[in-house]
Amino acid sequence: MSERSASIYAGAWLVILAALAAACTGHVERSAQNVLDGYQVVLDRANRTAEDFRVQPLPAGLRLHTAAAGILFRPGDRVEEGPYRVSAVFTEIAARQGHREGYGLFVGGADLSGPKQRYTYFLVRGDGRYLIKTRSASLTRDLSDEWVSSDAVSLATNADTTNALSIQVGEGRLQFHCNGRQVAEVPEKGLVPHGVAGIRVNHHLDVVVRDFRIDQ
C-alpha cells in the first residue's frame, strides 16, 4: 500500500473515531425526578433514569428498589436553624451476606438537583459497618474512617435486616445513632447541618423505609 493510501485509510478511521468520541462526550446534567406526590429522587449518575430508583408506597412507609445510587426527599422537609433530629427505620429485604451497599439518612441538603449539590450522610450496610460522609457536587469527603465496623449495626443474614437510624444536630455537633446506640459524633465546624433532610440508598438494594421523621 502506498503511503498516500495508508494516510487516507488512517484518516478515515480517525474521523470515524472522532465522531464517536464527540457523541460520547458532552455534559449531562443531574436532575430531580418526581416519583411520588411530594417526593423527588436525584441520582448520583446523570446517565441513570427513574427506572433505576423505583419507589413504591406502602401503608406504613415506602419500599425502594434501586439499581442506581441516589437520594429521596421532599423539598418541604427542611430545617433552617436550631437543634433537630432526623430518624427512620430501614429494613433491607432479604439482605444478602457480603452485599456491601449502604442505605441511610442525609441532612443539610442544598441545591440537591443542581451542580452545587451538598449534603452530609450517614449509611449502614449488611456487613455491620457504617459510613459518614459529606458530599459537595460530585466530590465526597469521609467524616468517618471510611466504612467502620460497629456492633450496633445489624448484620445481614440472608433475611430481612432492620436498622433504626438517626442523626441529631445541635450544640455544635452531629451525633449518629444506630439501633439506639451512638456510633459516632462529628463537630459541626466545616459542615452545613441545616437544610433538606431525606434518605440515601445505594445501588442494588431493596429497602423498606418507615417512620421517617424530623423532630425539632
Added chain:
Amino acid sequence: MNAVMSRDLGGFLRFYWPLGATSLLLTATTPMLTAALARHVNPAATLAAFGVAFSLCGVLYAPLLAGQQVAATRMLNGRAFAPVVTFWIRVGIVCSGCAALVAFTPIGTWVFRDAMNVPGDVYDEAQLAMAMLVPVPLLTAVRSVHQGRLVAGHNTHPIAVATAVRTAVLAVVAVALTVLAPFGAWVGAAAFTAGLSVETAMVMFARSGAAGDAHAAAAEGVEVAAIEDRMLRFSMPLVANVLLWWSTPLLLNAVLARTPFPAESIAAFVVVEAVAWFLAAPVGQLQQVGIALVDCQRAHRTVGRWALVLATTVAVVMALLSLPVVRGPLLRAIFGLDAGLLSDIGSAMPIAIAYPLLYGHRQYYQGLIVARGRSDTIGWAALLRVATVTAVAIALLEPLGERGAVLAVLAAVAGLAVEALYLERVCRRQVVPWLPPDAWASRVEAKTGCTP
C-alpha cells in the same frame, strides 16, 4: 520460514493460525474471569479489585513476556538457548519477589491506597487477589522463553495446545472455587495462576526442532557473562516496551480511582478491556509475522496487505458487536450486569473498535523493527505511547470523570495511534528501504542462474 511461504496466502495462514488461535485462547481468560466476577454480590467492587490487582501484576510479569521475542530472535540467529533461560528465570524470581512485597507487606497499602487512591472495599479484595498472583511472574518467565524456543523452531502448535489447556484449567478452577469457597476477586486470581502453572509445564516439555544447544559462540568459549551482557542490551528496550504496555491499565486505573465513581469506573473499564482485547486478539501475533515472514520489500507489501485485511476484518466484527441492539443483550447474557454498568460499558465499546487496527499496525511494524535489531526504537515508541495515554487521561478527568470507561478507552486509543504512526514512519524510512527488493527471486536466480 522461507520466502516462498510469505508469497502464498495459504502459507501465511498456515503460519499464522496457531498463533492467532493462541492469542484468542490467551485473551479468552480475561472475559471468562470477568464474567464470573461480575456475578458477585458486589460486582463493581469485585471487578475493580480484580482489575487493580491484575494490572499491578501485569506490570511485574510483563517484562518477562519479552522473553519470547528474545528467545525466538536469538535462536533464529543461531544462539544457544541455555543462557536465555538462566537470564529470564533470574528476572522472574525478582519480579515474583516484588509481587510478594506488595501482597504481604505495608508496601501494598502504599501502592494501592496512597499511590493509586483505590477505595477501601476495593483495596481489601485487591490485596488478597495479589497474594494469589505472586507466582505469576516466575511462571511467565519460564513459559515465555520456552514459547520463544518453539517459535524459533516453527513448532507453534504446542503453544496453542498449552494455551487451550490453560484456559480450560482456569475455567474449571474458577467454577470450583466459586462453588466451594467464599467468592471474591481472589478467585479470579487463583484460577489464573493455576491455569498458567499448567500451561508453563506443558510448554517446558514440548519439543522443538531448534534447541540451539551447540553453536559457534559456545564452542569458541564465549563467556556466559558476555552473552548475558549483549542479551541485556538487546532485551532492555523490548522489556521496557512490554513493561510500558502493561503499565497502561495500571495508570488508567489510577486515574479512574480519582473519578467521582471510582469502583464503577474501574469495573466498567475492566469489562470493556476484557471484551475488546479478546475480540482484537487475532491481530496480536502480527509481530511474529513481521519477524518471521518479511525478508524483502515484496514480502512486506504482500504480507502487509494481508495483515491489514485481517485487522480491518476484526475491526468490522467489533463494530457490528458494538451496535446497541447487539451489545446490550450480549453483555447482559455474558456478564449479567445491571443496566447502569452496562450503560457505562456500552458507551466505551464503539471507541474500542480502533484497537485491532492500531494494535495490529503496531505489532506488525514492531516485528519488522525487532527483526532488524532496532529494539531501541521499540522502547522509544512505547514511551511515547504511555506519555500520550497519561496526558490524555489527565486532561479528560474533568470533562469525562463521570464516564470513566470512555475516558480510559479514549486515552488508550490516543496512545496507540501515536505509537503506531511513529513505528510506521521509522520503518518506512529506516528499515524497509534496506530490505532486498525480492528475496525469493534472488534465491531462485542464485540457484538456477535464471531470473524467475
